[in-house]
Amino acid sequence: MxxxxxxxxxxxxxxxxxxxxxxxxxxxxxxxxxxxxGDEITLRVRLDGSTVADVSYESQGxxxxxxxxxxxxxxxxxxxxxxxxxxxxxxxxxxxxKGQGEGDEEVxxxxxxxxxxxxxxxxxxxxxxxxxxxxxxxxxxxxxxPAVND
Amino acid sequence: xxxxxxxxxxxxxxxxxxxxxxxxxxxxxxxxxKPLVYLDNAATSQKPRQVLEALTAYYERHNANVxxxxxxxxxxxxALYEGARDKVADFVNAPSRNExxxxxxxxxxxxxxANMLGWADEPYRVDADSEIVITEMEHHSNIVPxxxxxxxxxxxxxxxxxxxxxxLDLSNIDELITEKTKVxxxxxxxxxxxxxxxxxxxxxKAQSVGALVVIDASQAxxxxxxxxxxxxxxxxxxxxxxxxxxxxxxxxxGRQELLEDLxxxxxxxxxxxxxxxxxxxxxxxxxxxxxxTPPIAQAVGLGAAIDYLSGIGMEKIAxxxxxxxxxxxERLLEIPDLRIIGPRTAVDxxxxxxFTLGDIHPHDVGQVLDEQGIAVRVGHHCARPVCLRxxxxxxxxxxxxxxxxxxxxxxxxxxxxxxxxxxx
Numbered sequence: 001m002x003x004x005x006x007x008x009x010x011x012x013x014x015x016x017x018x019x020x021x022x023x024x025x026x027x028x029x030x031x032x033x034x035x036x037x038g039d040e041i042t043l044r045v046r047l048d049g050s051t052v053a054d055v056s057y058e059s060q061g062x063x064x065x066x067x068x069x070x071x072x073x074x075x076x077x078x079x080x081x082x083x084x085x086x087x088x089x090x091x092x093x094x095x096x097x098k099g100q101g102e103g104d105e106e107v108x109x110x111x112x113x114x115x116x117x118x119x120x121x122x123x124x125x126x127x128x129x130x131x132x133x134x135x136x137x138x139x140x141x142x143x144x145x146p147a148v149n150d
Numbered sequence: 151x152x153x154x155x156x157x158x159x160x161x162x163x164x165x166x167x168x169x170x171x172x173x174x175x176x177x178x179x180x181x182x183x184k185p186l187v188y189l190d191n192a193a194t195s196q197k198p199r200q201v202l203e204a205l206t207a208y209y210e211r212h213n214a215n216v217x218x219x220x221x222x223x224x225x226x227x228x229a230l231y232e233g234a235r236d237k238v239a240d241f242v243n244a245p246s247r248n249e250x251x252x253x254x255x256x257x258x259x260x261x262x263x264a265n266m267l268g269w270a271d272e273p274y275r276v277d278a279d280s281e282i283v284i285t286e287m288e289h290h291s292n293i294v295p296x297x298x299x300x301x302x303x304x305x306x307x308x309x310x311x312x313x314x315x316x317x318l319d320l321s322n323i324d325e326l327i328t329e330k331t332k333v334x335x336x337x338x339x340x341x342x343x344x345x346x347x348x349x350x351x352x353x354x355k356a357q358s359v360g361a362l363v364v365i366d367a368s369q370a371x372x373x374x375x376x377x378x379x380x381x382x383x384x385x386x387x388x389x390x391x392x393x394x395x396x397x398x399x400x401x402x403x404g405r406q407e408l409l410e411d412l413x414x415x416x417x418x419x420x421x422x423x424x425x426x427x428x429x430x431x432x433x434x435x436x437x438x439x440x441x442x443t444p445p446i447a448q449a450v451g452l453g454a455a456i457d458y459l460s461g462i463g464m465e466k467i468a469x470x471x472x473x474x475x476x477x478x479x480e481r482l483l484e485i486p487d488l489r490i491i492g493p494r495t496a497v498d499x500x501x502x503x504x505f506t507l508g509d510i511h512p513h514d515v516g517q518v519l520d521e522q523g524i525a526v527r528v529g530h531h532c533a534r535p536v537c538l539r540x541x542x543x544x545x546x547x548x549x550x551x552x553x554x555x556x557x558x559x560x561x562x563x564x565x566x567x568x569x570x571x572x573x574x
Contacts, residue, residue: 002181003521007572037513037529038543060543062513063573126513 005116006123007063014110015063020073024056028140032133034125039065041130045137047145052076052084055134062126064117069130071111081138087111088131095124160477162469164462166555172198172458173553184523187558187565192341192369192502192549193527194391197455201394204454208447216446217420217437231446234453235436238401241456242386243377249409251402251436252444256368257291259387259402260335262439263364264295265415267333268303274362274412278304280332283361285310285318285347286539287340290532292366296335305332312539316343316492320351327355335364338381339373339500342533342547343492344475346370346500353382362408368392369500371401372459372551374468378403390448394455399448402439409435416441459552467552471501474550478503478559485566491536491545502549504531507566510573512546518569519546524562 026044033040039061046054055073059066076084091111094103099119103112117127170176173196178186188196208230214223216231232247239247253259267276276282282296286309300307308326311319318336327334334356339346349365356363364385367376372393378386385408390399404412414421414432418441423431432438459467476496482488487508493499507515512528519526527547530537537544548562 003518003572006517012573038534038537039513040543062511064513120517123513123517 008113010110010113011067014067014070018066018070022056023058024054027144028137030133030137032129034129039129041133043133043137045141047141050080052079052081064123065126065129068127072130072134075109075111088135091131095127160473160556162473164466164470164552166553169553180523187524187561189548190525190527191551195394195551197394198458200458201451201454205447205451208450215443227446230450234449237453237456242403243379244403246406248435249403249406251439252449253400253402254398255400256387256389259400260292261295262402262415263385264299266412268299269413276303276305276332280305281308281330283308283326283331283334285336286312286535287343288337289341292335292337316345318347323355327359329359331359331361333362333364337366339369341369341502342504342531342536344499344502345492346498349381373471373500375464384408390452394458395452396448398445399452414438418442470552471550472496474554475501477556481559481563491540502547504545504547506542506545512544515546515569518572519565522565524565
């Protein structure tokens with residue numbers, strides 16, 4: 001059934017038990033909204049040198065956007081900013097693949113479960129909301145601390 | 151369907167078997183084998199064959215520009231376009247056909263009024279000493295034009311709040327509508343809550359202070375008898391595509407003496423009398439407000455849609471939708487965790503019903519319903535202040551029309567149970 005390709009068990013698990021949710025200290029904070037549906041996220045990034053020390057967030061939205069934020073937290077915390085940006089770019093590429101991409105599980109881990117979402121143009125923005133917020137917050141954090149240049 | 155015995159007892163239903171044969175898209179199967187259950191009528195209606203044929207016939211036989219040229223096609227196109235204006239005038243019981251202005255949609259109609267009043271001379275001019283009154287349940291198209299006017303003129307924008315039951319809170323009407331009020335603009339039927347508003351109370355108050363009244367009838371014109379004289383408003387706006395017509399055609403009805411006094415907004419061809427390089431004089435209304443080549447085929451399509459609706463009868467359509475809405479409200483309330491945002495009754499409510507389902511996000515509700523062939527709208531429905539008022543990010547909205555059936559209500563209910571199981 002087509003629906004199962006979007007709502008994979010991995011996505012529903014992250015939706016029901018989101019990882020890293022809640023706002024904690026950070027170096028930069030952003031607030032992003034999806035104006036077509038009203039989904040919102042407030043996201044903070046904390047860097048420790050060139051390492052992503054924490055990504056914390058408060059959000060409201062559909063299962064896809066909530067699960068995506070949880071997977072983001074799993075994938076980027078603990079990585080260097082450069083490594084995390086590579087993951088973000090791989091995820092963006094997967095979401096823009098219009099159902100054609102499968103995603104590299106070595107890089108994207110649980111995030112490959114979102115491959116099915118890329119078939120639904122109305123839902124791609126849901127999956128990307130937290131990732132775009134993270135990208136924005138990270139750029140702000142780096143701008144405040146130009147010594148870190150990974 | 152499990153509730154067929156209940157729905158069979160509904161009274162006032164139209165012969166939907168016959169009506170649905172006129173709507174080709176309603177025969178579609180989705181996702182291989184699921185019949186389309188189209189419950190997104192508040193966003194846009196489907197189009198009957200009669201409207202589609204009118205469009206085709208116009209382009210195949212009569213296409214020309216209007217009001218210029220002396221050839222046969224130009225005269226036919228003009229007659230068809232102006233004939234559509236006559237049909238609209240009859241449909242809304244306008245005293246004069248010259249009070250019917252064609253626009254591209256209700257948003258343009260409302261923006262047109264706001265701009266007329268911003269550029270007007272006294273006594274209509276909205277300026278820094280004026281107040282504008284709207285309501286918290288307006289579609290963005292009846293909020294943002296007034297915000298723009300307020301920002302550009304310094305006029306103060308005020309609004310009616312909402313009760314917990316989804317009605318207008320009129321308790322402070324005397325503080326809201328005062329001697330400073332120049333214009334009161336409100337929706338006749340809410341696109342999100344479904345509420346039908348008490349027009350007479352608001353109009354009486356507005357008239358007592360000399361304020362102009364603008365009514366957004368976008369969710370009313372398709373569904374009930376619309377009589378601009380009975381409403382006693384000064385302007386009434388609505389759009390064609392929600393009432394079986396094509397997109398790209400809207401209407402602004404305005405009282406003749408106002409249209410004579412108020413200045414044009416858009417300038418261009420069609421709206422002038424004479425033009426020199428220094429200045430121009432303007433054509434009389436409605437042409438003064440219709441700059442440029444108008445949406446001719448779309449107006450013809452609107453005329454055909456009005457013929458179709460009038461052939462069935464707006465009272466009968468309203469009765470049908472009332473019966474379907476009452477049945478839908480009753481059955482929706484059977485579902486655990488379902489909260490209707492708006493009146494929990496069919497009294498003084500239209501055929502759009504918004505709801506939340508536990509903490510399942512409307513996007514997810516809509517996606518799982520779509521898999522079953524059921525089309526609903528999810529989101530804030532261009533009425534975000536209503537969502538803020540009720541502390542919710544979004545709703546799922548089912549909205550009915552003359553071709554909706556009790557069986558489609560049953561399909562929605564079954565679909566919502568499936569949604570709960572899926573995310574449970």
